[in-house]
Amino acid sequence: MTLLSQFEIQEIDQTVLLWLNDIRQKTIAAMQQRLDVHEKRDNRDLVTNVDQDNEKFINDKIRHFDAEAHIVSEEGFGDHNQDMNGRVWFVDPIDGTMNFVKQKTDFAVMIALYEDNQPVLGWILDVVNNVVYHGGPQIGVFANQLRLKPPIDDNLSEGIVLLSGARLLYGMFGYDKIAKAALGYRVIGAAGPSFIRVIMGQAIGYSSKMMPWDFAAGQVLAKTLGLSVSDIDGKALDMLSSNIVLVATNRAHRDILTLHQS
């Protein structure tokens, strides 16, 4: 199959929205039951039965729908991709598992599709508020059915920046300088909900160290809306390893890169 047409992209978008409708219902039903929570690397890195069930469900749907594609996903049911040739799907079955377990809010389900390393479509499902942020460069970005406009291009000093709490606390990546230069900062504790706030113009930027499934969908949506996405040194993100990701308005992105290099 060659590069996807706009018609095919719209069909894919509609198909994944149906999957996410099922995922939302399954996730809400599971939240009424007792969660089965396990530690991965340590007690701050959690996985639940919902993460695993959602990933199995989504990856199974993808494999039936697009058998040639590869899948990069968090909980071990994906492939071990060596490159970004062809179509690659990214799946984060519960982004913000700590928030999911402890706060029952500020978590998301994220899916993205890239073709030959180019962003095609991204989906961020805010389960609790029943909103899917979705789209890509061919079709625009939507909050459910509502087409989103590009956020206002505010400077760092004019807006709220979102940062990884742990990295700020331990003095990493110059986050203290960024926080002090911004009008204010907030710590949400999950990538999807943070990307949503930047896409919606509620925050002027967000930075954290992330794995590809954490930023793949957000990058598609943010770039489509004209926001800047790079690593903290201004380089393009590596889609197959961890990156210190920076998404921001163009002006705040420039301000943060300048601060980081000073």
Added chain:
Amino acid sequence: MTLLSQFEIQEIDQTVLLWLNDIRQKTIAAMQQRLDVHEKRDNRDLVTNVDQDNEKFINDKIRHFDAEAHIVSEEGFGDHNQDMNGRVWFVDPIDGTMNFVKQKTDFAVMIALYEDNQPVLGWILDVVNNVVYHGGPQIGVFANQLRLKPPIDDNLSEGIVLLSGARLLYGMFGYDKIAKAALGYRVIGAAGPSFIRVIMGQAIGYSSKMMPWDFAAGQVLAKTLGLSVSDIDGKALDMLSSNIVLVATNRAHRDILTLHQS
């Protein structure tokens, strides 16, 4: 008038819920218009036409309903109380004005009633999600009509703590030690939404430097649910000046006081 009866307290609760229904509609309508934003002390301390209109509306309702009482409120339409004798109302017409202006979420409207320095009733209106957290020691605590149970008494190391971002960033009040000892920390940027998360058991504690209108309602609800509320040294809060407020589960409160004294 002597101390309020349970019947009178229920009547007051219902009356204030009606005011808050009006306030919610007025606030949402105003959010569709252009906000008139002014700086108070500096560009991080904001006031809008909505703060002022809401405070005038609420204070006017209180003065008609309870002419003997005094009012302590944020935007200058209250009294200059010298003591906590008799009935004192606390009004925060928009708590989290920065979030209101920039994020359009994570703000609240808060009202509280004390009698002879004792908590009687508190109301925290989450405008965006259309939930009022309300109640007091005589009637219990409710999220709209749903009666809330006391949160699980988790330790600091078992839960997420909410902290004032500015104070953490500038190394104040030992917040870095608290953040490191907790399972995780978040910065929400407003008192009402932070109190809500502690009351709902989503976070094990919250600390910030606050004025009385920031903590008056939250203290009523938190104490009614068996949570601990004090200043960071464990002393009772002064209802007529600023305090470094700590609200937490009993176990996390003990953990944080121990950390703070070490």
